[in-house]
Amino acid sequence: MQRLRPYFPHIFSRLASPPTWQPAGFVLLAVLVGGLLTQLSVAEGGMFLLRTAVLLLILVEPMAGLFVALVTGPLGATEAGLLDSGQLYLLLSLLAWVAHGLRDRRLFVPRTFLAVPLAIFVGVTAVSIIDAPSYSFGLQELLKWIEMLVIMLLVVDRVNVWRTQRGGHRLTPLLWLLAALFVAGLSQAALGIYQFALQPDGPEHFLVLGRFYRAYGTFNQPNPFGGFMNFTAVLGLGILLSYLWETGDWRLKSTNLQSLISSFRSRNWLAILSVGLVTAVSLAAVIASWSRGAWLSLSVAVAAMLLFWPRKLWQGVLLLAVGGVLLLGGSQIGLVPATITERITSFSDDLRFGDVRGEDITDENYAVLERLAHWQAAVDMAEDQPWLGVGFGNYEPAYADYALINWPYPLGHAHNYYLNLLAETGIVGLLAYFVVWTAVFWQTIRVIQRTDGWQRGVALGLLGVWTALTVHHLVDKLYVNNIYIHLGALFGLLQLLDNQKQDMVHFG
Incomplete structure (x- = not known):
């Protein structure tokens, strides 16, 4: 298998020399998130930050979404809605998996x-x-x-x-x-x-x-x-x-x-x-x-x-x-x-x-x-x-x-x-x-x-x-x-x- 380029150094190299608009964008995003948190209770704010962190982690490593789906999956019988927590995190994991494959130009089915x-x-x-x-x-x-x-x-x-x-x-x-x-x-x-x-x-x-x-x-x-x-x-x-x-x-x-x-x-x-x-x-x-x-x-x-x-x-x-x-x-x-x-x-x-x-x-x-x-x-x-x-x-x-x-x-x-x-x-x-x-x-x-x-x-x-x-x-x-x-x-x-x-x- 062709050796893959490490993902983290690629991100850090881009952040080290960002275009002039990126700092302003990060500041604006921080202000928006901070404003949203002020409108939420402590519990709701904590859950928002936790879910955001999980989402970012899934984008970095798709397997993280599967781990969360395993833990939250049994909650499905108690949840209402089209997608329960387990299915939602599994879907995010699969989408991130496909995205990583497209980025690395290596979409294929492993032999099992x-x-x-x-x-x-x-x-x-x-x-x-x-x-x-x-x-x-x-x-x-x-x-x-x-x-x-x-x-x-x-x-x-x-x-x-x-x-x-x-x-x-x-x-x-x-x-x-x-x-x-x-x-x-x-x-x-x-x-x-x-x-x-x-x-x-x-x-x-x-x-x-x-x-x-x-x-x-x-x-x-x-x-x-x-x-x-x-x-x-x-x-x-x-x-x-x-x-x-x-x-x-x-x-x-x-x-x-x-x-x-x-x-x-x-x-x-x-x-x-x-x-x-x-x-x-x-x-x-x-x-x-x-x-x-x-x-x-x-x-x-x-x-x-x-x-x-x-x-x-x-x-x-x-x-x-x-x-x-x-x-x-x-x-x-x-x-x-x-x-x-x-x-x-x-x-x-x-x-x-x-x-x-x-x-x-x-x-x-x-x-x-x-x-x-x-x-x-x-x-x-x-x-x-x-x-x-x-x-x-x-x-x-x-x-x-x-x-x-x-x-x-x-x-x-x-x-x-x-x-x-x-x-x-x-x-x-x-x-x-x-x-x-x-x-x-x-x-x-x-x-x-x-x-x-x-x-x-x-x-x-x-x-x-x-x-x-x-x-x-x-x-x-x-x-x-x-x-x-x-x-x-x-x-x-x-x-x-x-x-x-x-x-x-x-x-x-």
Whole structure:
């Protein structure tokens, strides 16, 4: 790649010898800004200056807009308007990215392993919309996947630019990306724990154990909140597992006390403790969501991570067996609270199939029957249009033609993303979706096998994210409330880990 001209020296050289009109322009701009600030309250003035600073930072480095979009994205469900904060900052980031490309005369699409599977899925779903009942619903859903693809390309391209300008050994952008992901998760986790433990009152239907309210963050619903918190929890857990592996490794290799002390002091304890804190708080938020889907998906995600944590597969299988025995024993002797055990074991009620037309509806079975009724409607849609479905994103507009008598109102989706996708895009769309996730899992496992240190830990965490998402989609849909911005960034992170296996920085 052609070496790029540094941006900051170019700006400073122009400011060092400005035309005669520039000082007057800066003074006029300062006067106008100062006059505007006098008309605003202290809080409004502070927000104006903060947003102005963020805008200028995005113009300098487009990735900054993505970082802000990751943090503000979960606010989308609480904001009104055409563009929520996450979408606005993402749009500014993409515009700045294009502007930088035009300035540097280097507009191109970086080569990534996942670009083709994602593009195929986008193409298939776009075709399914042609005869859909609602173009607006279809385009809204299609845009999410286009965003994921573009965000992945943005991350890869801007990190490549950073490395070209500052040397190929730098991984600073990856660390900033991880920091933004962790800040977004930590802020939601703190809010969720407050809602569960300290909130004086909340939605009555969220009440559990007689005095607590299920955590929901800014998602307005506990289930997607729990799913989102799983992302942060397993990503941090993967990094901690890599640290534990390295700790055991250097202890085995250390032959004397002096080398042990030296290795201990070389650990980056601030980073390790920070990741540990984020992980612990996120796990607490998952529990506070009281979401069976989130709990089950977290359990399966941790199992997948433990399976690939050791270098040899048989060791991972042994580790899983030991963990299963300990968990079963703990539940038998009461170490695992009965309320949690009962809620997890009752999960099978949500996964049973059957015709619910003749079922008697009670307060106890209402939620299960409602879910099953929407599954049944999705299956009927797929039987009607088996190849390309009723149109991507069109489950809700098409629902009226397939609704059961006792369940006339759509929930927005089928509460099983696989049935939902089968109904909307047919067999072709569901196969394209499986191709995407097969490629994602295959690439992630390859990175786990080829990397070391904290980068292997991030790859382990990504495996946990994909597993949690895949399992949770059995009973819900998580492509909501800007979660797809996070997924696009995580896709980009995976591509970078796969492309720089030799570019190592020690986390510990």
